[in-house]
Amino acid sequence: MNRRLLAYFLLDTSGSMHGEPIEALNNGFNGLVNMLRMDPQAVDSLFLSVITFDKVVKNLVPLTDLVTFQPVEIRCPESGPTHTGEALEMLYTLVNRELIKGSSDRKGDWKPLLFVFTDGKPSDIGKYKEFVAKIKNIDFGIIVGCAAGPKAEVESLKMLTENVVRLDTTDANTLTSFFRWVSSSIELGSKSQGTGEIITLPPPPAELVIEG
Amino acid sequence: MKIIKVASVIDSTRIYEYVDDGSPKQGGVKDVYFSPDRKYVVAFFRSPLDFNQKDRIKRIVTLYLDNIKKGNAADYFLEDVFRWPYDAVEKEGKTGVIVPIYSSRFFFSKGYQNSDTIKGGEKVGKWFTAPSFRNNQYPLSLDRSELGDWLGYFQVAINICRGVKKMHQMGLAHSDLSYNNVLVDPVTKSANIIDLDGLVVPGLFPPEVIGTADFIAPEVLRTKHLNITDPNRILPNQKTDLHALAVLIYMYLLRRHPLRGGKIWDVDSEKDELLAMGEKALFVEHPMDITNRVKVDQLRKWDAFWGDTNKLPYTITGPYLSELFKHAFVDGLHDPIKRPIANQWETALLKTVDLIQPCTNPVCEEKWYVFDNTSKPQCPFCGTRYKGSLPVIDLYFKFKNDTWKSENHRLMVYHNQYLFKWHVSRKFIRNENISKEDKTPVGYFTFHKGKWVLVNTGLQGMRDLTNQKDVPTNSMIELSSGMKVRLSDEDGGRLLYVTIINQ
Numbered sequence: 001m002n003r004r005l006l007a008y009f010l011l012d013t014s015g016s017m018h019g020e021p022i023e024a025l026n027n028g029f030n031g032l033v034n035m036l037r038m039d040p041q042a043v044d045s046l047f048l049s050v051i052t053f054d055k056v057v058k059n060l061v062p063l064t065d066l067v068t069f070q071p072v073e074i075r076c077p078e079s080g081p082t083h084t085g086e087a088l089e090m091l092y093t094l095v096n097r098e099l100i101k102g103s104s105d106r107k108g109d110w111k112p113l114l115f116v117f118t119d120g121k122p123s124d125i126g127k128y129k130e131f132v133a134k135i136k137n138i139d140f141g142i143i144v145g146c147a148a149g150p151k152a153e154v155e156s157l158k159m160l161t162e163n164v165v166r167l168d169t170t171d172a173n174t175l176t177s178f179f180r181w182v183s184s185s186i187e188l189g190s191k192s193q194g195t196g197e198i199i200t201l202p203p204p205p206a207e208l209v210i211e212g
Numbered sequence: 213m214k215i216i217k218v219a220s221v222i223d224s225t226r227i228y229e230y231v232d233d234g235s236p237k238q239g240g241v242k243d244v245y246f247s248p249d250r251k252y253v254v255a256f257f258r259s260p261l262d263f264n265q266k267d268r269i270k271r272i273v274t275l276y277l278d279n280i281k282k283g284n285a286a287d288y289f290l291e292d293v294f295r296w297p298y299d300a301v302e303k304e305g306k307t308g309v310i311v312p313i314y315s316s317r318f319f320f321s322k323g324y325q326n327s328d329t330i331k332g333g334e335k336v337g338k339w340f341t342a343p344s345f346r347n348n349q350y351p352l353s354l355d356r357s358e359l360g361d362w363l364g365y366f367q368v369a370i371n372i373c374r375g376v377k378k379m380h381q382m383g384l385a386h387s388d389l390s391y392n393n394v395l396v397d398p399v400t401k402s403a404n405i406i407d408l409d410g411l412v413v414p415g416l417f418p419p420e421v422i423g424t425a426d427f428i429a430p431e432v433l434r435t436k437h438l439n440i441t442d443p444n445r446i447l448p449n450q451k452t453d454l455h456a457l458a459v460l461i462y463m464y465l466l467r468r469h470p471l472r473g474g475k476i477w478d479v480d481s482e483k484d485e486l487l488a489m490g491e492k493a494l495f496v497e498h499p500m501d502i503t504n505r506v507k508v509d510q511l512r513k514w515d516a517f518w519g520d521t522n523k524l525p526y527t528i529t530g531p532y533l534s535e536l537f538k539h540a541f542v543d544g545l546h547d548p549i550k551r552p553i554a555n556q557w558e559t560a561l562l563k564t565v566d567l568i569q570p571c572t573n574p575v576c577e578e579k580w581y582v583f584d585n586t587s588k589p590q591c592p593f594c595g596t597r598y599k600g601s602l603p604v605i606d607l608y609f610k611f612k613n614d615t616w617k618s619e620n621h622r623l624m625v626y627h628n629q630y631l632f633k634w635h636v637s638r639k640f641i642r643n644e645n646i647s648k649e650d651k652t653p654v655g656y657f658t659f660h661k662g663k664w665v666l667v668n669t670g671l672q673g674m675r676d677l678t679n680q681k682d683v684p685t686n687s688m689i690e691l692s693s694g695m696k697v698r699l700s701d702e703d704g705g706r707l708l709y710v711t712i713i714n715q
Contacts, residue, residue, distance in 0.1 A: 002472075002512065003481060038330050040338040040345065043352055067351045102479035106510065110481055177235065184238055193422050 005045045005110045006063065006099060007186060010087050012118040014054040015079030016151065021119060021170035022076045028175035030071045035183040042066060042187060045110070049094060053087035055080040063098050082120045084156070085127030092134050099138075111141030115182060116160065118146070119170055121153035132159045142185060146178060215248055218301040218308065221266075222274060228301055228310055230254040239407070240421070246313075254301060255409070256308040266307055268417040269300045269409060273309065276411070279382055285644040293375040295406045309409050317402055318395040322355040337391025340365070340398060341463035344514035346577075360398025361579035362593070363568055365464045367401035370561045374644050375405045376457050377554035380450050385412040387448035389456035390424035391463065412448060419448040425489070426469060429455035430546055433490030451548035458540035461557060465529055467518035470495055470541050473504030495541035497526050528592045530567050530582035532560035562642050566623045566635075571596055583624045587713050601715045603657070603664045603691050608707040609638055616707050623708075625664065625691070631655035631699075636671060638704040657691075664691040664712070673701035 011025060029050075036042040043066055050061040054077055061072055095112060102108030114135070122128035135143075145157030148167040157164045165181075167174050213233045220226035230245035230253070237244040242255040261269070277296055280289050290296055297309035314334065323330035325348065335358075339345055345354045372394055379386055386393075386405070393407045412419045418440075422432050429452035438445040446452075462470045473496035477487035488494075494504040511519040518524060527534045536552045544550035552560075568580045569589070573596035581591045589598045603625040608616035623635060630653035634642035640650060654670035667688040668674050674683040677696040683689050689697065695710040 002515070034329060037352065038333050040336065040342060044338075044342050044344060102476055102481055102484055104476055104479070105474070105507075107476060107484070108479065108481045180235065193424065193428070 002045055003107050003110050004047050004065075004100065005042075005186075006047045006049065006095075006112040008091055008095065008112060008114045009048065009050045010084075010091060010114070010116040010118075011050060011052050011060075011074060012054070012082060012084070012120065013052040013074060013076035014082040014120055014123075015077055016082075016119055016149075017054075017076045017170075018078050020172075021149065022074060024170055024172040024175040025117070026074050027172055028179040029074065031176055032179035032183055033066070033069055033071065035180065036066055036186065039183075039187050046186065049098070050074075051087050051090055051094075052076075053083050055083060057083055057086045057090050059090060059094065063094070081123035082118065083124050083127075084116075084118060084122035085124035085129075085131055088128060088131035088135055092131055092138070095138055111139055113186060114140050114143045114161075116143070116145045116157065117148060118157070119149040119152050121151075121156050125156070128156065129159065135160065144182070144185065148175070148178075216245075216303070218254065218303050220299045220310075221302050221307075222270065222299060226299060228252070228254055228299070242409075250313055252313055253311050254308045255297075255311060256303070256306045258306070260305045261307045264417055265420075266300075268411070268413065269297075269307060269309060271413070272409060272411055273297050273300050276382055276384065280378070283378075288644050289375070289378055292402060293371055293378070293405060294408060295404055297409050311406075314395060314404060314406070315402070317397045317400050318404060320358060322357055325353050325355045326351070335395050335397055337394050337396050337460070337464070340396055341391055341467055343467040343518035344512070346467070347514045347517065350514045356577075358399065359577075360401070361577075362465075363565070363580040364398040364401045366561050366565050366568070368396045368398060368403045369461045369464050370558055371401075371403040372405065372460060373457065373554045373558040373561065375403075376453060377558060379411065380453070380554060383413065385414060385419075385448060385450045386410075386453050386456075387412040387419040388421050388423050388427075389453055389460065390427040391460065392424055394460065396464075414449060421448070423448055423452070423456065425485075427456040427459050428452070428489060429548065430490050430493040431548060433486055436486075436490075451551060454551040454553060455540070455545075455548070457554060457557065458537070458551065461533075461561075462526070462537060462541075465533075466524065466526060468496075468506075468515075468521075470497070470526075470537075471504070472496065472506075474507035474510065475504040493545055495545060497521050497537075498542055499538070524592055528582060528584075530564045531585070532563045532567075536560050558643070563621055566621065569598070569602075569624045569626050572598060583622075598714075601664065602713045604711045604713060606709045606711070607635060608709060610705065610707070619706070625657040627657075627659045629657045631657070631666070635708075636699040636706055637702065638706065660688075665689065666691060666697070671699060673705065674699055675701070677707070 036046060046066040047063050048066060048069055049063040052058050052060045052074060099112055100109045143161035145161050145164040147154045147157055147164060149170040154164055154166055167178055213231060215229050216232050218228050229247055231248055232245060242257055244253050244255045246253050277298055280286055295311050297311045299310040301308045318335050320330050320333050320335060323333060344350045346359055347353055388410050395404045395406060410421060422428055422436060431446045432448060432452055435444055435446045459470060471489060471493050476484055477492050478484040494501060496504050496506050506519055506521050508520050526537050536557060539550055539552050564582060567583045569583055571579055571581055571591040571594060573594050576591060576594040578593040583589055605623040605625060607619040607621045609619055611617040632653055633640040633650050636654060655666055655668050657666050665688045668683050668685050670685060675698045676683055676689050677698055691710045693710060693712040697708050699706050699708060
């Protein structure tokens with residue numbers, strides 16, 4: 001009897017991502033899906049949901065199991081704001097609707113995972129702060145924030161999680177190794193557990209900078 | 213990409229090389245790099261090891277390795293059962309082990325039926341224990357050519373048992389046995405135990421991991437909240453290996469987990485998990501307590517075939533294994549001393565192989581099933597009934613002059629079934645030490661001109677006691693119900709008793 005593991009990806013598609021960064025994000029993300037498909041544990045239990053945010057917030061890929069997940073093209077406008085707060089709002093609604101809680105006769109899902117990728121900072125900081133508090137109440141298994149590129153703001157992500165990865169650039173190589181790292185954090189559950197009990201993230205590849 | 217040289221810490225004249233492309237394969241605690249010729253890997257522990265840990269690694273690559281090399285069936289263990297680390301290195305304060313590369317049979321040659329995504333990937337056990345991957349309606353099902361048949365998983369399990377038996381004989385515990393640490397190839401019927409650098413020497417080196425989810429013994433999870441120095445804290449040991457071994461065998465043969473049933477112990481998933489695998493662990497097929505039965509209506513459609521314990525109960529594995537599953541998951545689940553040891557599993561698996569018969573349905577996916585002791589045997593996997601007469605042989609040993617006692621060992625006869633020395637005499641025990649010569653059949657059963665016959669190809673002293681006639685080498689006898697045949701007149705020689713069903 002299996003439990004599901006839900007992973008939510010919030011991906012920044014604001015104007016500053018236009019050009020090479022969005023290409024790199026597409027490659028990185030679809031590469032991640034491919035990597036996960038090589039892991040039997042992930043194939044057996046993982047569900048993905050992708051929310052993109054710029055001026056408009058979209059659930060680009062509604063919650064889908066890894067097995068039937070189809071590659072997607074993530075697009076972005078040439079310019080425009082970064083509605084990270086609104087994205088969190090959508091996430092909040094979706095998780096509350098989609099996460100199966102354990103009941104007396106049905107197994108619940110594992111604690112969900114959240115990955116937030118941004119190359120800037122929230123344009124809607126008020127809403128962002130409001131929903132950071134609500135998201136923290138959901139009890140995610142892991143929340144990873146990724147601040148990519150020179151203009152990405154680490155501080156706002158730090159409000160959401162202690163696990164913030166800073167990438168100096170948004171080129172294809174950097175994003176690929178970031179998503180490889182994401183892949184190994186998703187696979188953690190199936191690996192040997194230490195005698196200590198803290199869930200730790202795997203060490204990031206050398207070119208990443210972990211904050212905190 | 214650069215090639216880096218490192219020297220052995222055992223003998224500094226031994227130099228190893230590895231390719232560093234910046235993204236090693238990451239295990240739970242190690243980063244793995246390949247040698248340029250891909251004959252070995254250098255696996256570095258990410259955190260520096262302390263004195264004890266280094267000492268343990270040294271012993272594993274010297275003392276215990278030598279122990280295997282000097283023991284029986286050394287080649288079998290080092291080639292076919294273990295990927296044993298054979299040297300240790302150090303670089304910038306980090307310790308690495310040198311491990312032989314896996315045989316090519318442990319990498320998928322096709323992988324998924326409909327894509328190349330995992331072609332070349334490692335055949336970790338999980339691929340073969342999850343039911344969905346064998347369901348060809350599943351979008352990511354494995355290609356038929358990767359899956360093997362049911363008999364193959366018996367041999368896979370036998371190899372794993374022998375590996376565990378060997379480690380335990382040397383006084384070691386694996387401490388993290390799981391489908392991630394055992395590579396299998398059901399096609400060539402092989403298994404390799406990997407990640408052996410975490411071996412625990414009881415009393416000398418404590419374990420560093422508690423194991424992998426699904427395989428951690430209940431007592432380890434029950435006490436995991438206690439401090440590591442607390443005398444009541446239970447860490448992995450040989451007995452917990454035996455829990456993991458039982459789970460592995462159950463999963464390879466039945467493609468479901470023995471403790472993952474429908475019972476919810478807590479609405480919080482993490483707490484529920486801890487209880488279901490720990491303190492409250494309960495066999496889904498417990499003969500008396502039905503609390504944790506699988507809820508068939510909650511199974512995913514891909515899992516329904518193997519997941520339904522009513523349709524494929526554990527008893528389809530036959531009497532010998534059923535008995536051990538009861539010991540492991542009923543009597544011994546919370547009472548580690550009662551868990552069957554590796555040698556018992558090996559014996560039961562081998563005896564069960566003698567109870568296996570081919571399914572007459574040419575397209576049956578499992579191809580073999582265990583004789584169910586009924587007069588109308590039926591394949592539990594495809595439902596095909598056996599047609600025609602079916603000889604069953606029971607083996608007896610000489611107790612006193614004219615008194616023969618049952619060995620509780622039955623041999624199913626099918627067309628071209630072989631008879632081996634380990635059937636003929638108590639002096640031959642079927643295990644890894646048997647020489648190639650002694651693996652040659654000494655007789656075979658065949659359905660010949662409408663009759664079942666046993667052909668003697670290598671037995672001296674075979675005699676049909678029912679008709680008081682010797683059966684010399686290169687002759688045959690027709691089998692009939694109630695017939696008694698002495699296989700050897702030497703000390704330890706056995707008698708076979710024939711029953712023919714559906715005659």
